[in-house]
Amino acid sequence: MSELVAGPHTRAPLSLPTLMRQVLLAAAPATAFGVWLYGWPALNLLLITLVTVVAAEAACLRAAGRPVRSGVGDSSALVAGWILAMSLPPWAPWWIGVIGGLLAVILGKGVFGGTGQNLFNPAMVARVALLIAFPVEMTRWVEPAPLGSATAPGFLESLGITFAGAADWDAVTGATTLDTARTAVTEGQSIETALPEAYQPALALLGYAPGSLAEGSALLLALGGLYLIYRRVIAWEIPVVMLATLALLASAFHLIDPDRYADAGVHILAGSTLLAAFFIATDPTTSPATTLGRAVFAAGCALIVWVVRTYGGYPEATAFAVLLMNAFTPLIDHWIRPRVYGRTRLGAPLSTDREGP
Amino acid sequence: MLLSKPKIIRGGVRTESRKQSTAEAPLEPLRAGQRLYVSLAQHIGAPALPAVAPGQDVAKGQCIGTPEAGLSAAVHAPTSGRVVAIDRHPAPHPSGLTVPTVIIEPDGEERWAPQLPDPMTAPAGQLDPTAIATRVAEAGIVGMGGAAFPAAVKLGAGQPVATLILNGGECEPYLTCDDRLMRERAAGIIDGAQLMARALGAERTAIGVEDNKPEAIHALRRATDALGGPDVVPVPSLWPQGSEKHLIYTLTGREVPAGARAADIGVVVHNVGTAYAVHRAARHGRPLISRPITVGGGAVAEPTNFEVPLGLPLQALLEAAGGLREDPARVLAGGPMMGQVAPLEAGVAKGTNGVIALTAAEIREAEGRPCIRCGRCVDACPMGLMPFEIANRAAAGDVDGAAASGLMDCLTCGSCAYVCPSARPLVQLFHHARGQRAEQAAAKERSELQRRMAEQRAERQRREQERKKAAAAARRRQRAQQKAAGGDSESPAQEQPQNEEKETQT
Ligand code: SF4
Ligand code: SF4
Numbered sequence: 001m002s003e004l005v006a007g008p009h010t011r012a013p014l015s016l017p018t019l020m021r022q023v024l025l026a027a028a029p030a031t032a033f034g035v036w037l038y039g040w041p042a043l044n045l046l047l048i049t050l051v052t053v054v055a056a057e058a059a060c061l062r063a064a065g066r067p068v069r070s071g072v073g074d075s076s077a078l079v080a081g082w083i084l085a086m087s088l089p090p091w092a093p094w095w096i097g098v099i100g101g102l103l104a105v106i107l108g109k110g111v112f113g114g115t116g117q118n119l120f121n122p123a124m125v126a127r128v129a130l131l132i133a134f135p136v137e138m139t140r141w142v143e144p145a146p147l148g149s150a151t152a153p154g155f156l157e158s159l160g161i162t163f164a165g166a167a168d169w170d171a172v173t174g175a176t177t178l179d180t181a182r183t184a185v186t187e188g189q190s191i192e193t194a195l196p197e198a199y200q201p202a203l204a205l206l207g208y209a210p211g212s213l214a215e216g217s218a219l220l221l222a223l224g225g226l227y228l229i230y231r232r233v234i235a236w237e238i239p240v241v242m243l244a245t246l247a248l249l250a251s252a253f254h255l256i257d258p259d260r261y262a263d264a265g266v267h268i269l270a271g272s273t274l275l276a277a278f279f280i281a282t283d284p285t286t287s288p289a290t291t292l293g294r295a296v297f298a299a300g301c302a303l304i305v306w307v308v309r310t311y312g313g314y315p316e317a318t319a320f321a322v323l324l325m326n327a328f329t330p331l332i333d334h335w336i337r338p339r340v341y342g343r344t345r346l347g348a349p350l351s352t353d354r355e356g357p
Numbered sequence: 358m359l360l361s362k363p364k365i366i367r368g369g370v371r372t373e374s375r376k377q378s379t380a381e382a383p384l385e386p387l388r389a390g391q392r393l394y395v396s397l398a399q400h401i402g403a404p405a406l407p408a409v410a411p412g413q414d415v416a417k418g419q420c421i422g423t424p425e426a427g428l429s430a431a432v433h434a435p436t437s438g439r440v441v442a443i444d445r446h447p448a449p450h451p452s453g454l455t456v457p458t459v460i461i462e463p464d465g466e467e468r469w470a471p472q473l474p475d476p477m478t479a480p481a482g483q484l485d486p487t488a489i490a491t492r493v494a495e496a497g498i499v500g501m502g503g504a505a506f507p508a509a510v511k512l513g514a515g516q517p518v519a520t521l522i523l524n525g526g527e528c529e530p531y532l533t534c535d536d537r538l539m540r541e542r543a544a545g546i547i548d549g550a551q552l553m554a555r556a557l558g559a560e561r562t563a564i565g566v567e568d569n570k571p572e573a574i575h576a577l578r579r580a581t582d583a584l585g586g587p588d589v590v591p592v593p594s595l596w597p598q599g600s601e602k603h604l605i606y607t608l609t610g611r612e613v614p615a616g617a618r619a620a621d622i623g624v625v626v627h628n629v630g631t632a633y634a635v636h637r638a639a640r641h642g643r644p645l646i647s648r649p650i651t652v653g654g655g656a657v658a659e660p661t662n663f664e665v666p667l668g669l670p671l672q673a674l675l676e677a678a679g680g681l682r683e684d685p686a687r688v689l690a691g692g693p694m695m696g697q698v699a700p701l702e703a704g705v706a707k708g709t710n711g712v713i714a715l716t717a718a719e720i721r722e723a724e725g726r727p728c729i730r731c732g733r734c735v736d737a738c739p740m741g742l743m744p745f746e747i748a749n750r751a752a753a754g755d756v757d758g759a760a761a762s763g764l765m766d767c768l769t770c771g772s773c774a775y776v777c778p779s780a781r782p783l784v785q786l787f788h789h790a791r792g793q794r795a796e797q798a799a800a801k802e803r804s805e806l807q808r809r810m811a812e813q814r815a816e817r818q819r820r821e822q823e824r825k826k827a828a829a830a831a832r833r834r835q836r837a838q839q840k841a842a843g844g845d846s847e848s849p850a851q852e853q854p855q856n857e858e859k860e861t862q863t
Contacts, residue, residue, distance in 0.1 A: 006785040008771035009693040010530065011721045012370070016729065016778045070724055116727040116779075235732070289732030289743060338367070338741035340766050341602060342615035350614035352621040 014232070020075035022233045024082060026224030027214070027279060031086055033207060034214035037144045038090035040158030041167075042213050045097050046085045048162070052101025053081030060110035076115050080104045083279055084123040086214035087272060087319070088130075091142050091172070094162050096134065100126045120326045121286045124319045131316055141210035142167075143174040174210030177270035178309060178317075181262050190259035191266075204269040215272040225278025234282035237294040242277045243268060245302035253310075261310065273305065276318035286326040293329075293336040300325045359520060359563050359588070360610050366603045368739040369595040370772045372530050372694065374569060375719075379533045379653050382661040384541060386647075387677055389436040389463040393668030394446050394704030395421065398456040400499040401506050402428030407459060413440045416470035418644050421459050424494075430507040430707075431497035433644040434461060435666035437468035447700040449671065449690030449709050458704070461668065473642045481551035487513070489556040489639060496638035497707075498645045502526075502535075502599065502628030503691055505708030508635070511625055512556045519623040521559040522608055523550050523632055525566035525573060526592070526599025529692025532711045534649035535629055537662045539566065539573035542633055543580035545640075549632030550587055552639050557625055562587035564629070565604050569594040596694060597770040601626045603739055615766060630710075645707060652678040656685035656714035668704035674712045675701070685714035686722070693719075694771045723780035734773035734783065740766050744773035748783045751790035756797065759790045 035042045057077035061068045084104050088096060107129065108122025109115065131138045145151040151172075153161060160166030175183075181191050203209060207216025215221075228234040246267050253261035267273060272280075281287060281301050288297050304321035308314060339345050398404035405422030409415055415434040422432030438461045445455035474495065477484055494509035502524055523546070527535040539546060546564075554562045564581075566574050568591040577589045592598055592607050602613050605624050613619050619626055630649065637643040646667055653660035658679030665674060671690065675681060690699035690709050699712075734744040742763040750758035767787055774783040 005687070005698050006771075006782070006788050007693065007695045007697070007769075008775045008784070009687055009689055009696065009698075009715060009720055010372070011723065011774070011780065012372075012776050013721065014776075014778050015723050015780065016726050019731075019778050070726070074726055076729075114727065116729040284731030285729045289730060289735045289745070291736070294732075333743075337743060338735065338738075340615070340741040340763055341367075341606075341739070342612045342617070342766070343741075349616050350612055352614055352617055 016074045016076070019233055020079050022228060022231055023079050023279065024075065026228045026233075027082055027086065028224075030207075030217045030220040030224060030275075031082070031214040033217045033220050034086065034090060034212075036147050037207065037216070038142055038213065039145055039147050039152045040155050041153065041161040042090040044094070044158060044162040045088060045090065045092055045213065046082075048094050048097035049081045049085040049088070049101045050078060052098050053077045053084075053105050056102050056105035056110075060105060060114065064110075064114060066114065071115065074115060077105055077109070080108060080122040080126075083275070084126050086275060086279075087123065087127050087212045089138060089140050089142075090213040091140070091161055091167055092137055093165050096130060096137055099133075100130050103129050116285055118285060119330070120323050121280055121283050124280060124322050124326075127319045128316060128323060131314075131319075140169060141174050141176055141212075142172045143210055144208055145172070176211050177204065177209060177266065181266060181270075182309075182313075185260060191262050192258055201265055201269060204265075209270075211270075212272060215275045218269045218274050221274040221278055225274065228278065228282070234278065234284075235287070235291075235294050237291055238282045238287060238298045239277040241295045241298035242281060242302045243273070245299045246273065246306055249302065249306045267306065267309065271309070272316075272318045276301070276305075276322060280318070281322050281325070286322075286329055288329050288332045288336065290333070290336055290338055293332045296332055296336065297325050297329065300328065359561050359608055363565070363590055363592050363607045364610050365593060366595065366598065366606055366739055367741065368737050368772065369597060369603075370737050370775050371594075372528075372596045372775065374594070375530045375653075376533050376536070376569075378660040379531070379651050379662055380536060382533070382537070384534070384537045384649050384662045384664045387663045387665045387669065387674070388465075389438075389461075389666045390669060390673045391462070392441070392670075393435055393438075393461045393463065393666060394670060394702070395432060395435060395459045395461060395668035396446070396448050396456050396704060396706055397422045397432055397459065398448065399432065399505060399667070399706040399708065400428075400430040401504065402430070404457050405429055405432045407443050407457070409434075409440050409443075409459065411440050411442050414438070415440055415461060416468050418473050418646060419470040420497075420644070421461075422497075424497075424507075428507060428510060430499050430509075431495065431644070432459070433497055433646050434459075434470075435646040435668055436461070436463045437466050438463040447703045449699040449703045449706055450697060459668075473644075476642050477639045481548070481555045484552070484555055484639075486556045486558060489552050489635075492638050493556070493635055496634070496644040498631060498634045498638060499707045500628055501630035501634060501648060501707060501710070503695070503708050503710055505706070508627065508631050511620070511627070512553060516620045517623060518557040518559050518620060518625050519561065520609060520625075521550065521554045521557055521562040521587075522604060522624060522626045523562065523564040523587070523629055524599055524601070524604055524626055525564055525570070525577070525629045526604060527570075528567060528594060528596045528599045529694050529696070529711070531653040531660075531713050532651045532692045533653075534651045534662050534710055536570050536573050538633060538649050539570065539629055540576045543573075543576040544584065545636040546629050546632045547577065547580045547584050547586040548640065549634070549636035550627075551584065552635050553625075553627060553632060554587070559625070563608050564589045565592045565598075565608055566590070567592055567594040567598060596772060596775075597739055597768065600739065600768055600770060602768070648705070648707060648709070650674065650705060650709060651711040651713075653711065654685065654689075654714040655716040655719045656681050656683050658682040665705050667707060670702050670704055671699060671712045672701040674705070675714060681714060683716060686717040686720055687715045689713045689715065694775070695769070725781060726779040728777075728779055728781055731778065733776045733778065734781075737772040737776045739770065739772060740768060742767060744783050745781070747790075748781060748786045751786040756790050756793045759787075760794060764790055764794070 061071040104122040104126035108125040112118040229236045247264040250264040250267040254263040301321045305317045308317035403425035419434045442460045446458035448456045490513035498508040500506040689696035747762040
């Protein structure tokens with residue numbers, strides 16, 4: 001490599017560690033709400049996951065012979081762990097956090113060669129792997145029991161729930177909105193009549209419903225997401241196109257048969273749609289590098305989410321959608337590229353006598 | 358073919374302009390100091406040939422370097438004094454390589470040479486186009502926006518030119534010397550533009566000025582109103598708006614085809630400083646011996662603008678700007694986007710538009726991290742390239758792959774590296790890959806040459822053999838004839854092979 005210093009001799013202030021920390025900052029309100037909503041066990045799970053990813057990242061870096069301090073310091077593993085924790089059932093036992101964290105870092109990133117090399121979103125790799133391996137623990141949801149309320153477990157009790165599986169599950173279990181919707185359709189009921197019991201748009205907006213640790217609060221997730229767009233941390237095309245496509249699809253089918261197809265509100269406010277649109281599909285490494293490519297990617301995500309939710313049996317539509325589209329990212333980047341100045345789309349030089357490109 | 362509304366270029370970055378400290382500083386003429394280091398290679402192309410000898414007295418404006426054949430430019434004495442040496446000296450270039458330099462000790466008298474050409478007084482429209490181009494060549498004018506391409510070559514290229522564009526972009530952070538020139542000498546710039554338009558036979562002329570220079574736009578408009586001159590078009594302040602290709606796109610909506618030159622689509626672009634130099638050469642008979650420069654950067658005590666005699670060492674400029682208030686992390690010739698680390702003893706060249714002493718905080722040097730494929734560089738690239746892909750291939754040593762990804766289309770404008778959150782040394786990787794490519798091409802050429810030479814040698818040897826055989830046959834025939842004739846002289850036949858041996862050795 002050349003010893004000479006080349007320009008530019010100054011740079012934009014946004015560096016990789018700041019970028020990652022901005023994501024954490026944006027995810028914090030929704031996470032804090034989740035911790036409040038589901039109590040101390042949720043906080044335990046979050047902390048366990050974070051400690052695990054940091055330790056695993058350090059081990060991976062050491063094994064790869066890379067500088068441990070700067071690698072961990074870029075916070076990318078922390079982001080993967082944090083987003084994974086947000087998508088876990090809030091009262092999951094400690095080992096879910098540990099195994100999930102290890103999977104996210106080692107399977108999600110390490111084996112590909114570390115930061116920037118992975119094909120799939122590490123948090124979603126872990127989430128889907130956990131779901132396949134531990135379907136029971138991964139689909140056990142609790143009714144909201146906000147800190148300070150009568151039903152909330154105390155701190156010591158929470159340690160029992162996290163570390164010894166001490167929850168009396170029959171007393172606390174709830175069904176998520178999308179579960180209710182799916183059950184209604186399979187039982188031949190109309191979605192519209194089945195939903196209102198579990199689903200109220202206002203509560204869904206706040207996230208006051210059984211669900212993952214921090215997927216629920218549409219309002220706070222959107223707030224964090226808009227902040228990330230404003231700070232130019234994430235590409236706006238992904239959330240905008242993904243949400244718009246999903247809303248369009250859902251509305252079109254809902255219009256045709258309201259009994260069988262949930263409306264756009266349910267699709268966007270319930271489940272992990274907003275978390276995926278703002279925090280997961282926007283992962284720079286695993287999404288395309290061009291504006292058009294990102295739009296195609298986001299539309300693909302939305303389509304898969306809608307299909308899996310409508311026709312599939314799995315609850316984790318967004319995780320599957322993102323992973324599937326991740327696999328297409330290299331292809332999208334190969335085929336969808338900007339036109340080079342002075343060249344045609346196919347790469348041949350423009351002719352000198354043609355007016356304009 | 359000029360547009361009524363400027364087109365916005367794709368990509369580009371909004372850099373922090375950091376121009377506040379010098380934008381209000383008028384161009385202050387700086388006198389030649391102790392010694393001037395006037396390089397004979399201040400332009401793209403072959404260095405000029407020295408026209409003076411050590412010990413010789415020179416007058417201000419006297420030609421001290423005549424252009425070499427081909428692409429080259431004349432060099433003149435920036436002041437009167439004595440040539441103390443003609444030697445190699447560092448230039449404002451990072452390679453550390455020295456260039457042939459005329460070292461002048463000024464006598465302080467600023468005595469003009471008597472044989473300067475007469476001012477051209479007729480209106481531009483009545484002047485002979487060739488005479489203008491000749492005058493520009495004689496004055497040693499080169500592109501003053503940094504590229505230092507001999508200006509006369511672009512004026513007299515012979516290709517029909519429909520549009521002349523004047524570049525008042527100056528989108529590098531810190532630099533304000535063109536801004537000052539436009540504010541202070543608008544009439545001269547407009548006159549220079551008209552002279553160049555005349556030389557080119559251009560039908561239309563436009564001046565693109567970044568919209569963050571309202572005073573410059575105002576001054577130029579006043580001058581064009583008075584002189585009936587070209588349009589002054591505000592263009593967005595965006596790096597690299599001042600790139601020739603992008604200014605052309607903004608003002609005409611056309612792209613310069615890959616591998617072609619602007620002239621191929623009937624456009625020629627000159628910097629506003631060049632236009633002013635043309636005005637001076639034509640109207641006042643002055644060769645190019647000084648230029649406006651911004652001295653700035655956080656490490657400089659009193660950032661300002663100077664009109665500097667060529668050859669003044671960068672060190673002297675920093676001192677004239679109040680010296681350094683702290684140790685700079687880097688001193689550049691040019692702006693921070695495309696400027697180059699320069700040795701302080703190097704003399705100001707015709708293409709040097711700034712001396713910028715940056716503090717570490719301004720450089721924001723960051724630890725290089727792996728590429729996260731975030732695509733920021735793709736969004737920033739004004740050429741429509743995917744810089745991370747080129748860089749990844751270059752880093753892996755895949756030079757052909759890098760070329761396939763557009764390595765040779767890259768302007769090395771630095772937009773991609775500017776925005777990269779991982780602080781990837783993108784431009785450095787591009788330079789490196791280009792170097793490798795050039796080396797490969799040179800090696801290929803060398804081996805091709807060797808192959809051709811070997812072929813030629815083999816061919817020569819074959820011919821030689823044939824000649825020998827033919828000679829031997831001739832001798833045999835001769836001997837046979839002699840025998841038949843009963844002759845006894847054998848000596849000529851013995852001489853022959855000796856001669857042949859000698860021949861093959863040579
Ligand atoms: S901006 Fe930097 S990190 Fe992002 S894709 Fe380009 S090279 Fe990679
Ligand atoms: S340096 Fe080259 S690759 Fe980077 S932005 Fe400029 S033109 Fe594009």
